[in-house]
Amino acid sequence: MFATQHKRSWAVIAAVALSAGALMLTSCTSTAGGSAAGADPNAAPKSAGGPYGTFPGEKLTLSRWAGDPWTSGQTQAAKDWSSSTGGKLTLAAVPYENLHDKQALSLSSGSDYDIVYVHPSWFGEFAKAGYLAPIDKYLADPKRNPTGFSAASYLPNVLAQGKYNGTQYCLPDFVSTIVVGYRTDLFAAAGLAAPKTVSDVLADAAKLNSKGGTAGIVMPGKATGAVADVFGSLLTAQGNWWYNAAGTKNTLDSTAATNALDFYTSAAKYAPTGVLNMAVDDAATVAAQGKAAIVVDTTPSLSALEDPAKSSTVGKWGYVPLAFDASKPGGELIYWNWCISSNSKSKDAAYSFLQYYTDTAQQAKVALAAATLGATKSFYEDKAVTSKLPFLPAVNAALSNSNPQPSLASWPAIQNAIETSVQQAIQGSKTNAQAVTDMQTALAALGK
């Protein structure tokens, strides 16, 4: 019996020793923040504007949609980050149509991704499922960020979209919204002042329509999502939105929706032939080729107006935000979220890349190559960017009062119903009142 007890004691001692050894081994290979041995997440950048920390041998995978120039631009940023930190960041780019499923499957199985590019419509779903890691402590840690850099460095309304239940999970980029472009030369020739409100836009479009072979106004009319984006911007400019902040209740106001629809249907009368089959790029091309005096469009597409390779009207455009009341501009906030997977074993390194990539220097490169905008305040003061993308002040004004697309899984279906109703109202197959009622029905039925 004594012999048995003696054996048990030895077994307990051995087990304790093994556990302690394992714990020591673990503490050597991983810190609380999620870094491998030899990593120093607090190391200052090797060069000014470079990424924070050193992560030798750490391998990270980033999930995003495939599409240039963004993917190739980010591949370069990943290479720069890797050579500066000693880590290795690889991009896993898949077509947008497959991105949600690929990310959801990967994150739910606890494998593969460290950094995920999350669309607003599925951010809530991922945050609720616990797939994303909180980043508040990283943002607040002065050792992980450049001097003076913190959550306050981002446009507050945009950064807030990466919060779920009060916790910050993601950092934004790929920002855009809807603004109005107008031909300064045509306006000056007609003795018109820059439009301040949508009423001005309509009146000016009517006056300039068909003069010199140009249409009064052009905007996207094809059901590709942009019609709902423009409509949403018109709602925001009136202080209204599709849903309440929790996304649980349809809040579309009939008067605001009718005003927005009146603008769209009236503008369509001064638009060029084929407006209902124009996506954002088509509308921008029409404007860039001098076939419209005013354009209402998303900002990446508007960059074509200022590109000498695509535009015969470079330098002839002025930009203003959409507004019903000149003192209250508004716009729909279009953006993407950079988030860290809660399964990642390299969260420190992942944050290092997020901070590096969403900060002004890298975002300026993206903007100059692809015209999608950053979310930091200093980005909108960067002279290299503002000189190439003169619509930035209008965007900044619009983003001060902006709403993001509802974070609902059913949003694409609702969006389709909204766009079909707008198209039918423009065609006259539905009255504006009926179209608004149909939108409200779709919002109530599908927004559960």
Added chain:
Amino acid sequence: MSTTYARKTWDREGRRLGRGLMALPALILALVVFAPLVYSIVLALYNWQITQINQGKPFVGLQNFAKLFTDPKVLSAVGNTLLYVVGSVGVELVLGFIIAAALFELTKGRKLANSLILLPMIIAPVITALIWRYMFDPQFGLISQVLSFFGVKGGVDFLGSSQLALSSLMIVDIWQWTPFVILILHAGMLGISEEQFEAARIDGAGRVRILRSIVIPGIAPQILLVLLFRTMDTYRIFDTVYVLTRGGPGGATETIGLYTYQTGFSFFNMGYAMALSVFILVTIAIISTFYLRLLRRRSVFA
């Protein structure tokens, strides 16, 4: 006696070997064709929202199929699809027959003409749609540029008008697939024996009479075959519509194929999309059965 016995044994073993050899292809066919089909039918019985990762797939029985009959978009999409099928296939058949008959009459350059006619069919449908997108463009498109020489200013709204959009999509289909009709019908015409034509000419039959009494009855199986393939293809149309109009304006070109795709991959309602797929499959099967019966009457597949 021993010869008969040996032959019977040989036959029996041959049949056994035949059955054995068929087992593997039958298994592959079952796995490749029937397993996905059965799986899609099973999935149609569930409420599967692919964006709701952690919420499972509740079993809803025939609810998705019942929704088919109350969903106004299905009715509108089926209506658009049938119009598209009738318009496209009808014109392709008539045009294809006329061109095939002209080719049949051709004595020189038939091979070259055949090669040129087949060109549109070689191009991928998505590329075809992109080509036509720029042809139809009212601002910069070739058709509008040509029309402007005849005083039509401002361009024609081929794809942005609910009156013209579906017809414009039909034009694309007709342009691309009439060559297929020509190919099949021309081959059928070449199969008619020369003696029949000679006899008809000796009897004093004119061209119209020859076409009506010899050519059309002679190529009836090919006509039915063309109708079968083109009806199935046009009923499932997706790529051209997706590239050119995305179902707009205002749902005027939304076909059942496009609606099914959107339901599954844009609205993420996979259970309902599977029910729509099964609906497409069943309707195509009904149409195909009708054609196949007619073909059997013509003893092609008897």
